[in-house]
Amino acid sequence: MIPEIGLKGQEKLKQSKVLVIGAGGLGCPVLQYLAAAGVGYIGIAEFDVVDETNLQRQVLYGSEDIGKLKSITAKNRLNHLNSLIELEIYNLRCDASNALQIFQKYDIIVDATDNLEARYIINDTCVILGKPMVHGAIYKYEGVISVFNYKGGATYRCYNPYPKIEDCKNPVPSGVGLFGVLPGIIGTYIANEVIKIITETGEVLSGKVLLINILNNTFNTFTVANIPENHNIKDLRTNT
Numbered sequence: 001m002i003p004e005i006g007l008k009g010q011e012k013l014k015q016s017k018v019l020v021i022g023a024g025g026l027g028c029p030v031l032q033y034l035a036a037a038g039v040g041y042i043g044i045a046e047f048d049v050v051d052e053t054n055l056q057r058q059v060l061y062g063s064e065d066i067g068k069l070k071s072i073t074a075k076n077r078l079n080h081l082n083s084l085i086e087l088e089i090y091n092l093r094c095d096a097s098n099a100l101q102i103f104q105k106y107d108i109i110v111d112a113t114d115n116l117e118a119r120y121i122i123n124d125t126c127v128i129l130g131k132p133m134v135h136g137a138i139y140k141y142e143g144v145i146s147v148f149n150y151k152g153g154a155t156y157r158c159y160n161p162y163p164k165i166e167d168c169k170n171p172v173p174s175g176v177g178l179f180g181v182l183p184g185i186i187g188t189y190i191a192n193e194v195i196k197i198i199t200e201t202g203e204v205l206s207g208k209v210l211l212i213n214i215l216n217n218t219f220n221t222f223t224v225a226n227i228p229e230n231h232n233i234k235d236l237r238t239n240t
Contacts, residue, residue, distance in 0.1 A: 009199035019043035022112035025057040025183030033191035045090040056180040096236040099125040123156035141215035143186035153206040154224040
């Protein structure tokens with residue numbers, strides 16, 4: 001019924017292939033909304049199992065799923081939500097040894113990870129293959145959303161130059177705390193960007209980062225300079 005989408009846009013969704021890396025706090029709402037929107041082929045890359053401490057933010061899982069693989073549990077939930085889409089699971093950690101092979105078949109790659117090093121692998125693979133990377137990250141009450149490598153736009157390395165390897169520390173919810181609804185909000189924004197890219201509607205967050213603070217209700221957008229040398233990646237690497 002929305003004229004900007006219409007039947008043509010729904011057909012584009014049905015024909016699209018999206019890989020979501022991470023089925024945790026961010027990945028759960030992304031997967032739910034992409035499945036509900038009718039994205040025809042969705043890949044789920046997740047190696048972890050459900051833990052009791054996940055349940056306040058990872059809304060695809062329940063207490064009966066504790067100890068089960070997130071990838072399989074998420075696939076089962078999404079099949080119930082929309083039986084007309086195809087789902088493929090990768091019960092592994094995406095790294096330099098497998099990323100190129102896995103990413104090839106997908107149109108859009110979603111970074112829903114909580115691992116700094118993994119983001120550079122995802123970015124570099126997307127640059128090599130010419131795929132857009134939709135990125136989200138969360139911390140306490142704040143979250144960011146952006147789209148990298150979209151039609152030659154800024155990459156993740158333009159936004160966040162690679163630090164020294166010893167500086168790559170991953171804050172985890174158990175160590176810093178995380179407001180439970182935050183990943184739902186940011187994950188929904190991520191799904192929104194994916195749908196806009198597929199249907200070619202609206203303004204995509206390419207070359208821009210949206211920063212949301214849900215504690216004080218602030219929304220700020222800042223630009224990211226597109227550095228040409230960051231598009232010259234020929235092989236996967238973990239540092240510069």
